[in-house]
Amino acid sequence: MKEEIFQSNSCHFWITDDRFDKIRLEIKVKEICFSGKSPFQKIEVFNTYEFGRVLVLGGVIVLAEKDEYIYHEMITHVPLFSHPKPENVLVIGGGDGGVVREVIKHKDVKQVTVIEIDKMVVDISKKYFSDLSAGLNDKRIKIIYNDGSKYINEIKEKFDIILVDSYDPIGTMQHLTGKDFFEDLFDHLTDDGIMVTPSQSPITNYNLVKKTFKSLSNIFPISKLYLSYLPSSPFGMMSFIICSKKYDPEKDITVTGLDNFDAKYYNIDIHKASFSLPTFIKEMKQKGDK
Amino acid sequence: MKEEIFQSNSCHFWITDDRFDKIRLEIKVKEICFSGKSPFQKIEVFNTYEFGRVLVLGGVIVLAEKDEYIYHEMITHVPLFSHPKPENVLVIGGGDGGVVREVIKHKDVKQVTVIEIDKMVVDISKKYFSDLSAGLNDKRIKIIYNDGSKYINEIKEKFDIILVDSYDPIGTMQHLTGKDFFEDLFDHLTDDGIMVTPSQSPITNYNLVKKTFKSLSNIFPISKLYLSYLPSSPFGMMSFIICSKKYDPEKDITVTGLDNFDAKYYNIDIHKASFSLPTFIKEMKQKGDK
Numbered sequence: 001m002k003e004e005i006f007q008s009n010s011c012h013f014w015i016t017d018d019r020f021d022k023i024r025l026e027i028k029v030k031e032i033c034f035s036g037k038s039p040f041q042k043i044e045v046f047n048t049y050e051f052g053r054v055l056v057l058g059g060v061i062v063l064a065e066k067d068e069y070i071y072h073e074m075i076t077h078v079p080l081f082s083h084p085k086p087e088n089v090l091v092i093g094g095g096d097g098g099v100v101r102e103v104i105k106h107k108d109v110k111q112v113t114v115i116e117i118d119k120m121v122v123d124i125s126k127k128y129f130s131d132l133s134a135g136l137n138d139k140r141i142k143i144i145y146n147d148g149s150k151y152i153n154e155i156k157e158k159f160d161i162i163l164v165d166s167y168d169p170i171g172t173m174q175h176l177t178g179k180d181f182f183e184d185l186f187d188h189l190t191d192d193g194i195m196v197t198p199s200q201s202p203i204t205n206y207n208l209v210k211k212t213f214k215s216l217s218n219i220f221p222i223s224k225l226y227l228s229y230l231p232s233s234p235f236g237m238m239s240f241i242i243c244s245k246k247y248d249p250e251k252d253i254t255v256t257g258l259d260n261f262d263a264k265y266y267n268i269d270i271h272k273a274s275f276s277l278p279t280f281i282k283e284m285k286q287k288g289d290k
Numbered sequence: 291m292k293e294e295i296f297q298s299n300s301c302h303f304w305i306t307d308d309r310f311d312k313i314r315l316e317i318k319v320k321e322i323c324f325s326g327k328s329p330f331q332k333i334e335v336f337n338t339y340e341f342g343r344v345l346v347l348g349g350v351i352v353l354a355e356k357d358e359y360i361y362h363e364m365i366t367h368v369p370l371f372s373h374p375k376p377e378n379v380l381v382i383g384g385g386d387g388g389v390v391r392e393v394i395k396h397k398d399v400k401q402v403t404v405i406e407i408d409k410m411v412v413d414i415s416k417k418y419f420s421d422l423s424a425g426l427n428d429k430r431i432k433i434i435y436n437d438g439s440k441y442i443n444e445i446k447e448k449f450d451i452i453l454v455d456s457y458d459p460i461g462t463m464q465h466l467t468g469k470d471f472f473e474d475l476f477d478h479l480t481d482d483g484i485m486v487t488p489s490q491s492p493i494t495n496y497n498l499v500k501k502t503f504k505s506l507s508n509i510f511p512i513s514k515l516y517l518s519y520l521p522s523s524p525f526g527m528m529s530f531i532i533c534s535k536k537y538d539p540e541k542d543i544t545v546t547g548l549d550n551f552d553a554k555y556y557n558i559d560i561h562k563a564s565f566s567l568p569t570f571i572k573e574m575k576q577k578g579d580k
Binding site for chain 1 (some may be wrong): 307311312313314315316318338339341360361386415493517519521522525527542553554555556557559560562563564565567568570572
């Protein structure tokens, strides 16, 4: 991502998502809210016309106010509604608070551990994304500032649900996508535990998604890919890989508490439909189907 | 859409989709294949790195080689697999041949009438989009060069399926989205006929989609919205409205011939899943659900 000044009637400020060199998305900026550096990465917050405030970490747009709820609902509610009693939840990353906000909507949840490497992400989110970060003050939340891939080896605790909230596998989060890391997560799941990781778009990163899927399906008895629309991501498609030791997240849906559940994107139809894959990526489903 | 020259290491040519003034998608161009004017509109063909060849009508990207199959499969196979014997099909627009290519995959189809206003679209498609236009030479196809909204009143014929292949409701195709036009289509459907029209993205044009949906559900006994990913459209989401006199396209699926059916995106799971709507647009489904 880079910033450019365009001259037209007056000066306009745009941010450009150019992670692909043959295509780029430009978003018109109202104001720059924050630009700084943590010990780990460059952090920027822009207020944009089309997407509301956007958080940019290390030059990558990691969330936008306009549609962050889609990502956060889909990474959270699909696994939590696939588990009959998700009491103990681990979030790796997630310092912005979006995942936590969704997790604590589930009444069964008794404890949420967040391992965030960068305290500044938490501070910036509390200052500029109040809706996103509101849940971080819930008494069930424990935030640990550490490297998720290292810290996981220092604890013996097991979790019902592990959510890897790393949007981009490039940059600071690279160590959160390796095989060893996922084996560690397997060991830290209870016998009926469920893990979810975002896995980029099969349209732009087909081979990466396939590779990650294959590696995960070698570790977990049940691995499935599910899809979600996500307007602010490249080409609007986001995928997640859900890995489970016992429950099939496509079929074992615990409907308790779904009536009047507070969600803007997620619902029971969307849960089921998200596992339906276009023919060109269906091979991934078949490998994971038990 | 406008063309811009950017200076970097060398001169690069980009096309910019700026139909929204606060956001724009830029696509790097390899070569300009064609630029001309028909009696109806400006027509351009660009060869791009990311999307392959793209067809631009009146400044709007109407299709891209990379993902045209998604749009054409979804507008065609959802209605045709919802009808037990789709023999007589009418396509309004569709001069590029993409819809026709998919329609003739259905063995029941005996006749396809295409009403295309602009002969140059057909000629350009035959010259620059051979994969797209191949079906136009099938002996079941009859092409009529005329204005679909006027011509429909000059014929008495009734059709099992009517597909309105007008991607953008702005510009030349504006008269193909009005209430009177859809009432005319109702009259030209058999008693168990099905009609589909694309209806933009609910993310960018929520109110327009809602208005079109309401107007259609006042005319047809069954009207339902269904969704598809479409990478080259704004934010990657496309919606269609399917209107039916008898069959429920969400439930009455004729599975005959679906094994080994030649489609890269469409399959029976995708057919069903496409009717599952995110909560924020679910009100449209409920109005149409019978």
